[in-house]
Amino acid sequence: MLLKEPLTLLGISIVLLSSLFLSLHNVAVRVLFSEHLVLSLFLLGGYVKPDFQNSFLLMFMRMLLVVPLMASVAFKLYPSALQEFLSLFKQKRLDVMLQASGCGVLMFVYIALLYVAIGLIPTGIAIALFFTYPVFTALLSWKFFGDRPTLFRWLIMSIILGGGVLTIPQSSTSYSSNTITIGICASVVSGIVYAFYNVIAQKCLEKFHPVPFTWISFALTLLLSGISLLLFPPSMTQLDWTPMWIGSLFSGLTSFVGHSLYNLGIRKSGANTASIIGSSSPALTALVAWATISETLNVIQSVGIGIVTLGIALLSREKLIHKRK
Numbered sequence: 001m002l003l004k005e006p007l008t009l010l011g012i013s014i015v016l017l018s019s020l021f022l023s024l025h026n027v028a029v030r031v032l033f034s035e036h037l038v039l040s041l042f043l044l045g046g047y048v049k050p051d052f053q054n055s056f057l058l059m060f061m062r063m064l065l066v067v068p069l070m071a072s073v074a075f076k077l078y079p080s081a082l083q084e085f086l087s088l089f090k091q092k093r094l095d096v097m098l099q100a101s102g103c104g105v106l107m108f109v110y111i112a113l114l115y116v117a118i119g120l121i122p123t124g125i126a127i128a129l130f131f132t133y134p135v136f137t138a139l140l141s142w143k144f145f146g147d148r149p150t151l152f153r154w155l156i157m158s159i160i161l162g163g164g165v166l167t168i169p170q171s172s173t174s175y176s177s178n179t180i181t182i183g184i185c186a187s188v189v190s191g192i193v194y195a196f197y198n199v200i201a202q203k204c205l206e207k208f209h210p211v212p213f214t215w216i217s218f219a220l221t222l223l224l225s226g227i228s229l230l231l232f233p234p235s236m237t238q239l240d241w242t243p244m245w246i247g248s249l250f251s252g253l254t255s256f257v258g259h260s261l262y263n264l265g266i267r268k269s270g271a272n273t274a275s276i277i278g279s280s281s282p283a284l285t286a287l288v289a290w291a292t293i294s295e296t297l298n299v300i301q302s303v304g305i306g307i308v309t310l311g312i313a314l315l316s317r318e319k320l321i322h323k324r325k
Contacts, residue, residue, distance in 0.1 A: 051117020104220025124286025
């Protein structure tokens with residue numbers, strides 16, 4: 001027991017650090033789409049318009065870095081990764097291949113939607129609305145796996161949705177009603193798509209190792225974003241490529257480090273503990289956005305983000321207790 005507690009504490013610290021890096025990634029994406037005074041020193045950002053074409057472009061630039069990095073780490077974490085990947089092409093593994101490929105497509109869709117949302121509305125709000133996805137995941141698990149939500153879980157899900165409603169910004173000189181509507185819809189739909197990703201991933205990971213599975217999702221996101229750029233090319237005439245590449249490099253590295261640390265945190269503290277600690281992401285993203293780009297929220301929006309964060313933590317805790325019974 002004395003040995004386990006330091007390991008759990010280390011795991012919690014690693015997951016919190018993971019959330020910090022992922023929050024920095026979200027803020028970096030926000031800056032690429034919208035001009036901000038970074039660290040109260042440098043006026044940066046607003047290099048591309050927040051639309052789907054530019055989301056495809058930024059995803060492609062980010063994945064060009066992340067996919068090779070993940071491949072190099074995958075073989076160290078799981079030496080049989082290549083062998084298991086090649087096994088997908090066997091007839092008896094066709095169902096696993098379809099599930100893994102489907103998750104790659106869903107990852108591409110939810111990231112594209114989330115990028116648009118982050119570009120249009122404050123980062124903390126976009127992430128808080130996206131993090132309502134556990135509600136949709138629970139409903140889909142009930143539909144496909146027969147995991148009927150308990151009365152307590154229904155209550156928590158209502159709390160999460162209520163908190164999400166409180167974060168919705170009002171139209172102003174900074175945010176038009178059209179911008180807010182598109183941003184909110186993009187965030188929520190991104191969360192719904194991510195819920196489908198989680199449900200299919202749960203089924204796929206019963207027969208497939210998470211390391212090659214994650215790499216396939218990222219590789220397909222790279223491929224699909226490249227194809228999307230060919231089909232729907234953004235305007236290339238006025239793009240400032242140097243800061244865009246620097247921003248993409250930074251967002252790619254923070255995303256890679258964040259995901260890697262989260263997986264390491266799972267190994268040290270367990271998946272359930274990691275998911276509870278990881279629920280701090282909406283609040284932490286809002287805090288990081290405030291500290292780095294002075295993005296402020298009103299009291300009601302801050303309370304809403306706090307409620308969403310608390311609801312996600314309670315939902316993760318309730319699932320842990322339910323599993324132990």
